[in-house]
Amino acid sequence: MAIETEARWVPIAVSCDILDGTVIPARLPTGPIAVWRSASGSLYANGDRCPHRGMRLSQGFVRGETLSCIYHGWRFGADGACQKIPAHPKVSPPKTINCGPLPVTEANGVVWGAATSPVDAPDQFVGHDALRSLVVAASTDAIASACEGEWVGEAIAVTLGGQNTILLLNPYGPAEVLVIALVPRGLTAPDLVRVSTALEALRRSAEAVGEAA
Amino acid sequence: MTPDSVRNAWYPVGLLSDLNPDGKESLLLGETITIFGSDMGEPRVECGGRGLPVVPRFGHLWTSLGAPDKDLFTIPEADHPDRTLVDVGVVRVKCSPLRAVENFLDIAHFPFVHTDILGAESHPEVSDYQVKIRDDVDEVWATKVEFYQPQAAKSAGGGIMTEYMYRVPTPTCSILYKTCPPRPGEWDVIALFVQPLTEDLCDVWPWMALFDDESAMTDLIHFQQLIFLQDRSILESQIPKRLPLDPAMETPTRADLTSVAYRRWLKRQNYTYGAQLVAG
Secondary structure (H helix, E strand, O other), rough: OOOHHHHEEEEEEEHHHHHEEEEEHHHHHHHHEEEEEEEOEEEEEEOOOOOOOOHHHHHEEEEEEEEEEOOOOEOOOOEEEEEEEEOOOOOOOOOEOOOOOOOOEEEEOEEEEEEOOOOOOOOOOOOOOEEEEEOOOOOOOHHHHHHHHHHEEEEEEEOOOEEEEEEEEEEEEEEEEEEEEEEEOOOOOOHHHHHHHHHHHHHHHHHHHHHHH | OOHHHHOOOOEEEEEEHHHOOOOEEEEOOEEEEEEEOOOOOOOOOOOOOOOEEEEEOOOOEEEEOOOOOOOOOOOOHOOOOOOOOEEOEEEEOOOOOHHHHHOOOOOHHHHHHEEEOOEOOOOOOOOOOEEEEEEOOOEEEEEEEEEEEEEOOOOOOOOEEEEEOOOOOOEOOOOOOEEOOOOOOOOOEEEEEEEEEEOOOEEEEEEEEEEOOOHHHHHHHHHHHHHHHHHHHOOOOOOOOOOOOOOOOOOHHHHHHHHOOOHHHHHOOOOOOOOHHHHH
């Protein structure tokens, strides 16, 4: 059922990778999205396409509580409605012009997005925080088999760099996956570096598994 | 099947100053062509062993895969002996050839894409202008286009209200006539000649015929390349890649009337190469 697929939280980014006043590209199973944090720190997501001329909004710019398209400066608010068309400063944009706002939320330092509003909150990983993300050019099965981890729902639990690590997966395609690693809260910097290095090694071996298959 | 309107159109395939007697391969509408220069000044183009029609004009070699039903357009204004003719070169862009032309017809992006050169964020307004499809010549024309420009040309000393005219004589080429800062009353001519390699890959050959005695040729080329590279970052990011001819797919405003006429003109002549006909 399409509804079940769309009303589901998908891990899309690490919270600290989206600074106040910036926008980044991200992906849901339904397509590319733009995720942005306003000047006051509120997080928003919408379709990654300006309704005017199809430009990617993730290449736009954030000012105050709005996101603007880089092509013609069309300005969109938190509700996705177009607030301003700079070429026609005296015209109020019709309410029908909208860039399609999407549900987005944060937990454990992870940004979660969905195509339609899920009923429940995203999975909680008590005592864990996001460390980093990386894109692996392999299937989710290749990643699981390369790290010999255990499936926990849609995530993988694995020991990396000596730490209990949780890998959240967002498959971009059959052989491309966004991986977000969560580690126990309060680790020292050298511990974090070890996990990060182990994650890089995991990427190489998962990609090698994929190539051998 | 590629429609006749697509096969019979004229396309630029290289600079006359850069032809090779031994032949150079290129692509036109997805087909491999070979372009031969000649010491005798008679360039030719072949496709699958067949000779194609050629016309050397505006510093470029032009050809067609079909049987063109009209002559390659002319730009009479460019013949003035005082003009500096500038072969800007080639920029390969991963976009529909039609998206490249449409972007060239657009002024509303100047403040955001060519910030503080062709436009300023403090002056984003596009006032009303005139657009028509001229049936006598079968060309799209936009006139009385006015826009504030901080640095309209290499030769401009400061911000000015620039007047523009746009002309689309063939689906993948557009000519812009704009206020010439050193010669009030004359127009600078800036053209965009687009070679469709495939439906979503093109070689863009900008060309200019300017009144500018001051600037070095290198600086004129650099200025135009800077502008076009700013455009390329946009052109390679638009979704969908092909130009939507279905009006419901995108949202034009009054500032986009040239693009609206251009899309309508393409549809009318069934020029579908690089276009998307239905929303998808």
